[in-house]
Amino acid sequence: MIVGPNLGNPAVISLGTDTYFEMTLAYNRTHKQKTVERLVRNHIVLENARTHQKYSAKVLEIFPHKISKYSYLRNLAQHNVYGFRDRFFKVRVAIPPVKIAPPRKFELFNITYINPMRNPHTVYHALCVTNQNWENFTFIQATDLHIAKRNDAIFDTIATKKFLHVDLDQPIQSYFEAMDPEIFTNPKLRGVLEFLEYRNRANNFNSALRQFITQANILASQGKLDFVLMTGDLIDFVRISPYSSSLGAERSNFQLFHDFLIGRFQSSPLLVPCFMVPGNHDFRMNHYKLMGMTSLDFAAEYKSFGLTRNEAIFFKQPGVLNPLASSSKALIDYYRYLNPKLDFFKHLGKFHFLFYNSGPDAFLGENSLVDLIGGEPDTTGLLPIQITWLKQYILQHVRSEDKVIAIFHTPPLNFSREYDIHDMLGSTRLGRGATPWISEYRLDVGTISSNRSKFVLTALGEGESHPLDLVLSGHVHRPAEYRVEISNTYSTEREEDRYRVYCDYFSRQLMELGGDSARVREFWQKNRPLFVTSCALGPINSHVREGRVPGYRQFQVKDGQLTNFGQVHRHQQPYIFLSRHRNVTLTVPWRSTIGNNWQDFTGKIEVEISNCEGISRALIFFDVEIRFHGHGIRGYEVDPHLQVKNRFTRGKIMQSPLIAASKKIYHRFFIISNVQHFQWSFRGTCRYGAGPFSGLLGIRLNVRVISVVQRAGEWRVIGDEETSNKVGLSY
Incomplete structure (x- = not known):
């Protein structure tokens, strides 16, 4: 049986410099050197892994392989990797005449040992013959x-179970064309949207x-x-x-x-x-x-x-x-x-x-x-x-x-x-x-x-x-x-x-x-x-x-x-770039003056689509929520600013009214068309009561981005990202 070279550690031979390569064979401990020589000579075949051309290899020398205390062969024998074959021989084999067709720089070979007493044993891609001088x-x-x-079963199994009740026949492409917010807010359509994003990620x-x-x-x-x-x-x-x-x-x-x-x-x-x-x-x-x-x-x-x-x-x-x-x-x-x-x-x-x-x-x-x-x-x-x-x-x-x-x-x-x-x-x-x-x-x-x-x-x-x-x-x-x-x-x-x-x-x-x-x-x-x-x-x-x-x-x-x-x-493939560390920032310069019942805060969210080649149009659903946590909070003021840094083509921006507005939650979404990179920045003030136990304890910023792009006339959901950042005590 061939021990080495092997697929994960092939012999590398340079034409014009090396004339032979060495193999290691494993035999039963009862085999003597003369028996091994008889079994090996004229029984080594090299096959080009690409062209399948075969060469009968000439064996130059055979001798027992010495095994030191830390030899890898001792490890193989101790773990019975080759069963009772725990005696090893080194074999030197001549390199056959090989031509390497430019611009290729090497040819890979399979090595087959045709043992007359057993089935042939092949190690694949175990010999590399190259014309390299290893300067470039x-x-x-x-x-x-x-x-x-x-691995091949995971995505299919999940798709079958998770989207079992989703109506995948919905004419979803028309919603993208019309820039209809229904596609992002309607639960039935959102199921189709999630399936398309999942399929793109599978x-x-x-x-x-x-x-x-x-x-x-x-x-x-x-x-x-x-x-x-x-x-x-x-x-x-x-x-x-x-x-x-x-x-x-x-x-x-x-x-x-x-x-x-x-x-x-x-x-x-x-x-x-x-x-x-x-x-x-x-x-x-x-x-x-x-x-x-x-x-x-x-x-x-x-x-x-x-x-x-x-x-x-x-x-x-x-x-x-x-x-x-x-x-x-x-x-x-x-x-x-x-x-x-x-x-x-x-x-x-x-x-x-x-x-x-x-x-x-x-x-x-x-x-x-x-x-x-x-x-x-x-x-x-x-x-x-x-x-x-x-x-x-x-x-x-x-x-x-x-x-x-x-x-x-x-x-x-x-x-x-x-x-x-x-x-x-x-x-x-x-x-x-x-x-x-x-x-x-x-x-x-x-x-x-x-x-x-x-x-x-x-x-x-x-x-x-x-x-x-x-x-x-x-x-x-x-x-x-x-x-x-x-x-x-x-x-x-x-x-x-x-x-x-x-x-x-x-x-x-x-x-x-x-x-x-x-x-x-x-x-x-x-x-x-x-x-x-x-x-x-x-x-x-x-x-x-x-x-x-x-x-x-x-x-x-x-x-x-x-x-x-x-x-x-x-x-x-294109994907959303959204990093909690870099793209979603929130800053609260805590005020230490006693008696002030308001707190400033600032932040920014930067969204980018990467690998944009071939994209003709894009649609981004951008959902942002700011939650204020504390005692005696009376309200807030938020001054947002949307800056478009890079477009695919001309587009438009839709902004929703405040969703479920309350004294402690700022929540709205935007639908932005044909933008590759934008920044949504904001500054604001949170107001709270003047009582001894009133105050702002923390702010949490939650962001969700769904991105849809058109490539070669087909709309694809390339990402559904959620992340958050917080300052102080929050939930």
Whole structure:
């Protein structure tokens, strides 16, 4: 049986430089070397994965594979990955004559071992033959794919149950054309509107991978993509069925993921070499409920699927006792079908790619349980031996001019999703009188829990070692970029005090250099190491926030220098941009003078439609509510102002009268046509009585935006967003 190379860790061979590649085969312990030589010679076949042309491969050498204490082969044998086949042999195979048709830069091959005594065994896309000299190349980081068989059933099941009684034959398009407010206010028509918005959003993780495969294959066929890094959470959980009692009872989601990539499961094959590491979800044996484990949404995941809570309740599965349970057996099919190694490296030109396993979910770290409840679980992190391997590899293999990129699933640095990245930026912090480095926020939320600071210090090159240039990770489903430097003044008691962390848009700064070699080199000398997290590849979330749009990172190397690592948004459909942190602001300058019985307040709401190409017309339903909470409130005055910043074409604005007007609630809606970007700002005063217990305690601002656009003559509901902001005590 072929152990490696494999789909998730293929051998990379350069034409004109390499003459052979190495395979590892697993045999029964009773097999002797002469028997293996007889079984292997003339029985290795290479097949071009794209053209299906076959080559009979020449075996050059066969010898037993030595197994050290920390060898990945020992791990495979201990977990009985190949049954009784626990004796391993290394096989050197000659490279057949291969022609690469431009503009392609590589060809992928399947490797088949035709064992005369058993059925043939094939590893797919396991050999990459390239004409690259690795001076100019492009690669992609795709992370958090969360593939599972159930994904394709979720949206259909919810649609069938939730919209069972909705009359979908309503002539809804005519309401859009007439700009009729009835479509937004009539409950019967609102049901149709919600269905159209839901259908537009029904794009699950499996669909996202199918779309990515198409995009990646196009880039590769144009010579614009050389390989893909898949940085964990490849699957959502291991067991396909909640009813199976053992892993061998049926196929696992790892097998399903494997079939996705080779074109067996409702998709085209991904004809690009991939390098993979596991994530915490890849260790989880069982499915979990989208609603979480309690009525309080503990560990709920429905938002990651692009669902709202009211939608997720319609998809029910039998519960399991511990949906977060991990097992050493969870990765057996990962080893078999994707990658037999947890930690490995690839050396391509001046670039060293170091891949590390960051482990399963952690429960016993200092803040691990708190982070898990908050929906951002820590993982167990790095073992001391992994830090040692990193230092040894750098010492033995990395030259001063080389670039080193470390790849994890779980990041070493991350802030809570409750905060806006804008507040972390150095320019923002300096503007409000804080230090440019992040000093008052936790940066260990949803990170590796073991040896986190030791790794950061190693990445900095502490001890006169070569520093890392880039640390790539996923896990948190949002992009962020950090620079780390040694602190000049620190306490030796805490490793965290020995470095400072800055957050900024470093990829933008690099892109603005235009690829100038000298300036790019200076950029990396100044800013390395950079710690980078990336968006999930998966579906667009039900509540879009800046940076939460699904996508991948694309990296460009020019003349041996990394010149670009910007985020590419995969979701090309229009969507509403509405951020609670940035777009919905509310300010109350509390008055401290005794005797005043009024309070000023100001605020603004900014609404924007992104990805506007091809939109001819648009319709936005904008509903705003301001609630005043306190004692003795006598009324308010609100002075609103609507500013249109960008239009698709000429349009008009309809404003409703105050709805359910009272002394404590300001509520009205607007219907705005053909506007892409607008700002609704307001200032006002809340009045209250002069009694000793009278006063304003808090204000809450609630916003709902429904957006409908016309593309290619068809009206589509692209978003239904609700968010709020509050100041003081509110409800």
